[in-house]
Amino acid sequence: MYVKKLPITLNCGLDLVGEVLYGKWKVRLLYFIHEGHKRPSELQRQIPDATRRVLNIQLNEMEKHGLVSKVVFAQAPPKVEYSLTALGASLIPVIKTLGEWADEHEEELKEAILQED
Template sequence: MYERKILPNLNCGLDLIGEVLYGKWKIRLLWFINEGYLRPSELQRKIPDATRRVLNIQLKELEEHELITRKIYPVVPPKVEYSLTELGKTLIPVISALGNWGDKNEEHLRSVILKRLNSENK
């Protein structure tokens, strides 16, 4: 497993948010758990581009940062469900605001992203 050689800079709120939410799928995971998709298989269906391994790693990190909780039901086969903690619920309005900003600037953002990708592939 990856071990950090340099400690993260945690001097301001932006550094802290970056540390907690860094990961391609974490914001989506929080959003979908808030919408009621609680089981790992449901989350995998909502994010088909992510591998199960990566989703499990990012779910574990969200749990370690106390944004979600995992409940394991004592049945065979084991049943696992995730839910937002009170702290995790406070992120939903922030994620919603970011999504709204992305929607309002969708055309421009798509254009600059595609331009960058096209220049990299030449």
């Protein structure tokens, strides 16, 4: 099991946001769950670049942080569904605003990102 080498710093709201949303796929996972994609296989189809293992890790972290809830249905094979909690749903307007900001500045952002390579 991974153990962080540095202590967690939670001095302000931005530290909290970073701790809870840090992860390449977390924002997209929240948005796709909000759109109705609740099964891990559906989420995998929405984010094909992510491995199932990474998605499961990030979903488990978001469950631990209270952003999503997980329901396991007792059947064979097991069925799992995720849904947003009230806390997770409260992030959706923020995520939409960030997406709109990125759309407005798409060319500038792409240029800056591609200059890094």
